[in-house]
Amino acid sequence: MAFFAYLLRCCNGAYYAGHTDDLEARMAAHETGALGGYTSKHRPVVLVWSQEFPERESAFAAERQIKGWSRAKKEALIRGDWDGLQILSRKLFLRYAGSTGSPATQDEREIVATEPLILNSGLSEAEGRVSKEGPIILLVRPQLGQNIGKAARAMLNFGLTEMRLVAPRDGWPNPDAGPAASGADVVLERAQVFDSVAAAVADCSTIYAATVRRRDLVMPVINPESMAAAIASSSARSAILFGPERSGLETEDVALASRIVTVPINPEFGSLNLAQAVILLAYEWSKQQMLTQPPAKNGEPTAPHAELEGLIEQANAELAAAGYFHPPERMQVTKNTLRTIFTKAAWSSREVKAVRGVIRALTGSRQRNR
Numbered sequence: 001m002a003f004f005a006y007l008l009r010c011c012n013g014a015y016y017a018g019h020t021d022d023l024e025a026r027m028a029a030h031e032t033g034a035l036g037g038y039t040s041k042h043r044p045v046v047l048v049w050s051q052e053f054p055e056r057e058s059a060f061a062a063e064r065q066i067k068g069w070s071r072a073k074k075e076a077l078i079r080g081d082w083d084g085l086q087i088l089s090r091k092l093f094l095r096y097a098g099s100t101g102s103p104a105t106q107d108e109r110e111i112v113a114t115e116p117l118i119l120n121s122g123l124s125e126a127e128g129r130v131s132k133e134g135p136i137i138l139l140v141r142p143q144l145g146q147n148i149g150k151a152a153r154a155m156l157n158f159g160l161t162e163m164r165l166v167a168p169r170d171g172w173p174n175p176d177a178g179p180a181a182s183g184a185d186v187v188l189e190r191a192q193v194f195d196s197v198a199a200a201v202a203d204c205s206t207i208y209a210a211t212v213r214r215r216d217l218v219m220p221v222i223n224p225e226s227m228a229a230a231i232a233s234s235s236a237r238s239a240i241l242f243g244p245e246r247s248g249l250e251t252e253d254v255a256l257a258s259r260i261v262t263v264p265i266n267p268e269f270g271s272l273n274l275a276q277a278v279i280l281l282a283y284e285w286s287k288q289q290m291l292t293q294p295p296a297k298n299g300e301p302t303a304p305h306a307e308l309e310g311l312i313e314q315a316n317a318e319l320a321a322a323g324y325f326h327p328p329e330r331m332q333v334t335k336n337t338l339r340t341i342f343t344k345a346a347w348s349s350r351e352v353k354a355v356r357g358v359i360r361a362l363t364g365s366r367q368r369n370r
Helices: 023-032 056-067 071-079 082-091 145-157 177-181 185-190 224-232 274-289 305-321 328-344 349-368
Strands: 003-009 015-020 046-053 136-140 163-166 192-194 206-210 238-242 259-261
Touching: 003 023, 003 056, 003 071, 015 023, 015 056, 046 056, 046 071, 071 082, 136 145, 136 274, 145 163, 145 177, 145 185, 145 274, 163 185, 177 185, 206 224, 224 259, 224 274, 238 274, 305 328, 305 349
Parallel strands: 136 163, 136 238, 163 192, 206 238, 206 259
Antiparallel strands: 003 015, 003 046
């Protein structure tokens, strides 16, 4: 039986990724709105890409992976621009766009993709998977589902996707976690639950306990920057432990760690919530990975010199008519100063036209009032 991953373009320009075992029937459901959800509200939709897979797990893995891609990557896939995909894959980390994709059904959420997706081009797609040196974020006896969701959001902001939970108070999955994650569903879907800290860190060689300095334990204490550098330089699996919201890690939990990591904080007010603590340490990790910043929008080109000269001449003429250049012997010095002001601004053609329009409006008003 064949399964398909597919990508639709909606009428608002957004992209929707999904998977199915009957592409023709699924497309008909999207086109008529019978499927409900996002595409029913943004019709018409157009099928812009699809690929066949031998089993459901692979097709679902492709859907989840493509959901996390940037718009540029999706459009490179549609064009079949494999070189462009490779370049973008090296530059970007997963940005899970749950708002523009279909929510996973219950049976789909039980499927966890562990292998990299191999597209038809032969491209091995690494996006959405952090390096093996990325630390596991381990929440010990977390109390509120909202805080688990916020921690997942903090993780994904900085390229971490592996979350483990030890005896969450309200059980797992928790319906309050999803909304708080704000689209970081991929972290929640992959979260693993353990009965004890020892079981959760059994495959880890280096364990860091995020807590204040403990006088009851003789253990190295380091700062977040040192922790991140140590994780990045080691090929061993690492985990960072975070304690319950109200009480933090117990002594028995910290004793399982190799080191304590402590955030420099105001001694008069040292209270961090769970998501804040996670985001601080995840950020330090991301600095070691040199995550690519979003590209700045290209600015408008600077106006040609002739346009700037026209603005300066207009301003000088109107200022002279208003008697601005006084005393006369300092006129050239004043004009030079104004020229420097205009030149340093590096205005675009649009901005030059706008300023010239302002001057015309002001001088026209003055002339009308005479």
